[in-house]
Amino acid sequence: MFGQRGSSRSRVALAGALSVGLAFSLTACGDSDDSESGTTDSSAAAIDCAPYTAFGDIKGKTVTIYTGIVTPEDTPHKESYKPFEQCTGATIKYEGDKAFETQVLVRAKAGNPPDLAFVPQPGLLQQLVATGKAVEAPAETAANVDKWFGEDWKAYGTVDGKFYAAPLGANVKSLVWYSPSEFKDSGYTVPTTLADLQTLTDKMVADGKKPWCAGISSGEATGWPLTDWVEDFVLRTAGPETYDKWVKHEIPFNDPQIAAAFDAVGGYLKNEKYVNGGLGDVKSIASTTFQDAGLPILEGTCSLHRQASFYAANFSKDTKVAEDGDVYAFYLPGQDASSKPVLGGGEFVLAFADRPEVKAFQTYLSSDVWANTKAKLSSGWVSANKGLDPNNLTNPIDKLSATILLDPNATFRFDGSDMMPAAVGSNAFWKQATSWITGQDTKTTVDNIEKAWPQ
Amino acid sequence: MFTTASTTADKLVQMFAAILLFAAVVGVILFIAGRFTGKRDKFVAYLYLAPVVLMLSVGLLYPGLRTIYESFFNAAGDAFIGIDNYKTIFTDSEQLVVLRNTAFWVLLTPFVATGVGLLYAILVDKARMESFAKALIFLPMSISFVAASVIWKFMYEYRPDQGNVKQIGLVNQVIVWLGGKPVQLLIDSPLNTFLLIIVMIWVQAGFAMTVLSAAIKAIPDDIVEAARLDGVTPWGMFRFVTLPAIRPAVVVVLTTIAIATLKVFDIVQTMTGGRFDTSVIANEFYSQSFRSANQGLGAALAVVLFVLVIPIVVYNIRQLRRSEA
Numbered sequence: 199m200f201g202q203r204g205s206s207r208s209r210v211a212l213a214g215a216l217s218v219g220l221a222f223s224l225t226a227c228g229d230s231d232d233s234e235s236g237t238t239d240s241s242a243a244a245i246d247c248a249p250y251t252a253f254g255d256i257k258g259k260t261v262t263i264y265t266g267i268v269t270p271e272d273t274p275h276k277e278s279y280k281p282f283e284q285c286t287g288a289t290i291k292y293e294g295d296k297a298f299e300t301q302v303l304v305r306a307k308a309g310n311p312p313d314l315a316f317v318p319q320p321g322l323l324q325q326l327v328a329t330g331k332a333v334e335a336p337a338e339t340a341a342n343v344d345k346w347f348g349e350d351w352k353a354y355g356t357v358d359g360k361f362y363a364a365p366l367g368a369n370v371k372s373l374v375w376y377s378p379s380e381f382k383d384s385g386y387t388v389p390t391t392l393a394d395l396q397t398l399t400d401k402m403v404a405d406g407k408k409p410w411c412a413g414i415s416s417g418e419a420t421g422w423p424l425t426d427w428v429e430d431f432v433l434r435t436a437g438p439e440t441y442d443k444w445v446k447h448e449i450p451f452n453d454p455q456i457a458a459a460f461d462a463v464g465g466y467l468k469n470e471k472y473v474n475g476g477l478g479d480v481k482s483i484a485s486t487t488f489q490d491a492g493l494p495i496l497e498g499t500c501s502l503h504r505q506a507s508f509y510a511a512n513f514s515k516d517t518k519v520a521e522d523g524d525v526y527a528f529y530l531p532g533q534d535a536s537s538k539p540v541l542g543g544g545e546f547v548l549a550f551a552d553r554p555e556v557k558a559f560q561t562y563l564s565s566d567v568w569a570n571t572k573a574k575l576s577s578g579w580v581s582a583n584k585g586l587d588p589n590n591l592t593n594p595i596d597k598l599s600a601t602i603l604l605d606p607n608a609t610f611r612f613d614g615s616d617m618m619p620a621a622v623g624s625n626a627f628w629k630q631a632t633s634w635i636t637g638q639d640t641k642t643t644v645d646n647i648e649k650a651w652p653q
Numbered sequence: 654m655f656t657t658a659s660t661t662a663d664k665l666v667q668m669f670a671a672i673l674l675f676a677a678v679v680g681v682i683l684f685i686a687g688r689f690t691g692k693r694d695k696f697v698a699y700l701y702l703a704p705v706v707l708m709l710s711v712g713l714l715y716p717g718l719r720t721i722y723e724s725f726f727n728a729a730g731d732a733f734i735g736i737d738n739y740k741t742i743f744t745d746s747e748q749l750v751v752l753r754n755t756a757f758w759v760l761l762t763p764f765v766a767t768g769v770g771l772l773y774a775i776l777v778d779k780a781r782m783e784s785f786a787k788a789l790i791f792l793p794m795s796i797s798f799v800a801a802s803v804i805w806k807f808m809y810e811y812r813p814d815q816g817n818v819k820q821i822g823l824v825n826q827v828i829v830w831l832g833g834k835p836v837q838l839l840i841d842s843p844l845n846t847f848l849l850i851i852v853m854i855w856v857q858a859g860f861a862m863t864v865l866s867a868a869i870k871a872i873p874d875d876i877v878e879a880a881r882l883d884g885v886t887p888w889g890m891f892r893f894v895t896l897p898a899i900r901p902a903v904v905v906v907l908t909t910i911a912i913a914t915l916k917v918f919d920i921v922q923t924m925t926g927g928r929f930d931t932s933v934i935a936n937e938f939y940s941q942s943f944r945s946a947n948q949g950l951g952a953a954l955a956v957v958l959f960v961l962v963i964p965i966v967v968y969n970i971r972q973l974r975r976s977e978a
């Protein structure tokens with residue numbers, strides 16, 4: 199029912215981010231090169247082998263992995279497996295494929311699945327489990343997940359009450375990008391409640407600024423950044439329980455609470471006084487590519503831009519992304535300072551085999567040891583693993599993401615449109631949100647999306 | 654063997670294996686055909702036709718029938734729903750916009766592109782620097798639709814009338830020079846569809862010009878001479894001599910462009926992604942089948958597209974036959 203998601207939003211986003219320029223790939227390569235020098239140390243650093251040798255002698259055995267994570271991000275992955283390989287003598291065979299999301303289903307159905315697949319969407323995970331080829335996670339992995347991950351994360355790896363897949367990486371979408379120097383010069387402070395955000399915005403308007411900039415153009419995926427906005431506001435104005443019901447279609451899409459969230463977003467993005475800093479009027483949101491949308495912050499024509507952690511890649515190489523740099527992000531606050539809903543995404547490790555070496559490797563991936571090993575090796579990567587020491591992350595935005603994810607008060611929710619049926623999540627929601635920003639009223643918009651929900 | 658190639662070397666090996674296989678099949682056919690000489694011409698003809706018929710049935714006939722079959726099923730393809738998908742196409746407000754846009758494309762593009770091409774062909778005929786002038790308008794033809802779309806996206810690019818923000822799109826810069834305010838050209842429907850059609854015309858006019866120019870040059874000189882001696886006006890020359898003489902070429906050009914236009918996908922996909930009410934049948938078919946996971950509706954759209962192309966193809970073939978007769 200979730201369809202074949204050839205173009206999940208994060209993939210599209212990533213592809214877009216990559217196409218923005220060679221600069222990024224150069225940075226990324228540079229980063230992984232830098233960290234590789236640290237690799238030798240960490241892989242040389244012996245890990246405690248006991249949890250893995252407990253699975254028996256798996257020397258000379260091979261575990262195959264199939265994933266959508268490709269160059270350059272695959273290198274730190276492969277490097278991070280070395281301690282396990284040294285420990286056990288097993289070999290990990292890594293296969294990255296850009297067409298992973300459609301191909302993994304084909305392979306599972308055809309009876310040719312990998313041992314392990316890194317699945318980026320809970321919807322796809324359910325489809326894969328429905329093929330009957332997936333196997334439940336071993337008790338050792340489940341124990342690790344209970345110990346190191348929040349219940350919300352475990353729930354996304356659980357299908358029909360059975361726990362299948364441990365979380366791997368994660369990303370945070372509830373971020374607002376800003377210029378630290380502008381905040382300092384104008385005496386602005388980072389808001390801690392939604393009301394604060396409103397006050398801050400009005401203050402900026404009073405200072406003669408157009409505070410917000412946004413852009414949703416992304417080829418055939420045009421509209422997706424708006425769905426993130428709406429999801430973030432449903433989480434805040436209606437709460438996580440309503441959010442879950444909304445995603446599962448237990449309440450209709452045109453429920454008044456969802457319409458209210460749309461209107462709350464509209465309060466910012468459809469307000470001529472607030473948008474579109476450096477980019478035009480409200481309608482220019484529709485024609486501005488999401489890659490360009492946050493760049494006016496650097497030119498001083500825009501002050502605030504809501505976009506996920508991966509947006510860091512869109513700034514040019516000489517832009518310093520840090521709390522004391524040219525640009526940085528703050529957490530999009532909740533209704534009050536104590537509630538901390540976090541919108542994000544991540545991958546899950548699903549097994550199609552229960553041989554000892556596969557179980558052992560699954561357990562390794564769900565451990566804090568692996569999370570920290572991986573953190574030292576990569577840039578632009580975080581995990582929701584509570585055992586992850588944020589100090590092991592080199593990149594300030596990664597550190598911020600980790601802090602947000604690991605906050606004990608945080609309530610994590612997976613990107614909703616990635617979990618809705620494809621007809622809504624990657625079609626009607628995008629399309630109607632686009633029409634909404636170019637003038638269509640909220641009622642028509644939510645009614646149309648509800649109508650598109652497969653019966 | 655044909656599904657497991659992962660490295661470049663494997664793929665190359667597979668490619669050569671496929672080529673060898675093809676050569677072997679052709680060789681076997683030639684060999685068998687060589688055994689039969691003289692009277693059994695018909696048998697040889699069937700033998701030569703066999704691979705084509707086989708490949709057409711595997712590669713065209715079967716998928717075609719299968720698509721028609723699937724168009725009567727629901728989104729997941731597991732329940733028969735009769736003609737509901739077709740009902741959706743002809744009643745749903747979003748789908749009606751798609752049909753409207755397709756109509757704009759098909760009614761405008763072939764005629765305008767052919768008209769422009771024809772006018773240009775007549776104007777530059779026997780002019781100085783003719784080949785250079787022709788090359789200029791033929792150049793866009795050598796650019797892929799996607800590249801052309803990217804170029805025109807920049808042409809239409811919008812920058813706000815804010816502070817000292819400069820326009821980077823030519824069209825909006827011209828508007829600003831003329832004292833106007835920059836416009837978001839690709840947002841407003843139905844203007845945006847016409848702006849996309851211009852791209853198609855820009856690409857296709859070169860094709861029309863080349864074919865028509867060749868046809869004009871093929872008109873026998875004595876006819877032109879005779880018309881001149883009769884004191885024909887330039888318009889009369891065009892209306893009564895040139896046009897009738899090149900009529901078959903005009904028909905071929907019109908129908909070819911019409912078919913290409915019906916199938917237009919790249920331009921819409923690249924420039925707007927089908928947003929802002931610019932989607933056309935081919936784009937909608939893709940988006941329903943592969944993004945929206947609505948197999949049934951996607952198949953139905955493909956069938957509608959197929960049905961729309963048929964009359965044009967039939968007309969084209971008839972014209973060809975007539976001109977050959």
